[in-house]
Amino acid sequence: MTAVTTRCAQGSPCWVSLMARDLGAAQEFYGPLLGWEFTAGPVRLGRYLRATLGGVPVAGLGLLPPGLGFPVSWTTYFAADSTDELAQRVRACGGTVAVGPLQADEAGRVAIVSDLSGAVFGLWEGQEHAGWQAVGVPGAPAWTELLTPEVGAAAAFYGSVFGHQVARVGPQAPARCEADALLRVDGRPVAGIRGAAGLRGGPPRWRVQFAVADVAAAAGAAVELGGRVLAGPQESPYGWLARLSDPEGGHFTVVQSGA
Structure with missing residues (x-):
């Protein structure tokens, strides 16, 4: 497993979290699909679960406030x-700045914000919980990646x-189905x-990708678990994806990992 043992540098993605209407249903879908188990997380902002892979945390599941009409979605x-x-x-x-900054028990300090186009993302100042501890493995x-109509404004x-x-990648990037710009840290x-x-x-939104051993098998399993295939499986410069x-409409991407 590719372990992350140090705190991520500022500006690096360090966590992803799903806001769901039914935490039980989310566990029943993502658990078998991605091999997750679940433990209790901080409760300051409502019921929250940490998804673990081989005993280390990789993602979170939270409960949407009832009656507000927010969509089920993943946040980076x-x-x-x-x-x-x-x-x-x-x-x-x-x-x-939509929420916070707030203290999430001893885990850390959090804020939910959005960029110029309205794409939502989070800020996490890890304390007891630094963030994910495995990346790039099934x-x-x-x-x-961010999907936005204004790449230049988003980059700035x-x-x-x-x-x-x-860094802007260049005009040839869209033809190769690659990102138009890359956020670089060090x-x-x-x-x-x-x-x-x-x-x-x-x-506009941030889109999360999870690694899987076999994209076609993962897509088939998602359907069997009550989800839907929105596109693919298809080949890309990053591998099959x-x-x-999920059954509640939360969108995500799976990409084939060589690990």
Whole structure:
């Protein structure tokens, strides 16, 4: 297993969390699909579960507040040296701070924010809980990317908020089905930004990818568990992938891992 034993550098994706209407149904879907087990997480913001893979945390499941009409969705969280400071930068750069910053028990400090186009993401200042502890292996997060109509504005926004380089890849990238820009931390790409062609009518959003050993098998299992296949399986520059939906409409992507 590819273990993450140190705290992620500021601006790096460090956690993903699903906000669901039915936590039991979410466990019954994602548990067998990705090989997860579940433990209790912080309760300050409502009932919350941590998904574990081989005993280490890789993702979270939270409960949507009833009656507000929010969609079931996955949220990407970025590591913050100071959640309060980064939340102020989000505001200064034209984004919105929707929740927090708040203390999540002893686990850490969190804020839910959105960028200029309304794409929602989280800021996480890890304390007892630094973030995911495995990446890129079957069942763990593999990649996350922003779908947005304004790649240039998004690149400037995230570069300013996190204080890291966001590099445009070049005009040939869309033809190769690659990201249009890459957020880099210490020279290493950690997340992608993809232009409006990938939105397929949906709102701007961060899209989460999970590694699986066999994309076709995972897509078939998702259907058997009550989910849907939205696209694929198909080959991409990153390997075979498929876009899926869980039974409550939460979208995510699975990508084949060589691990």
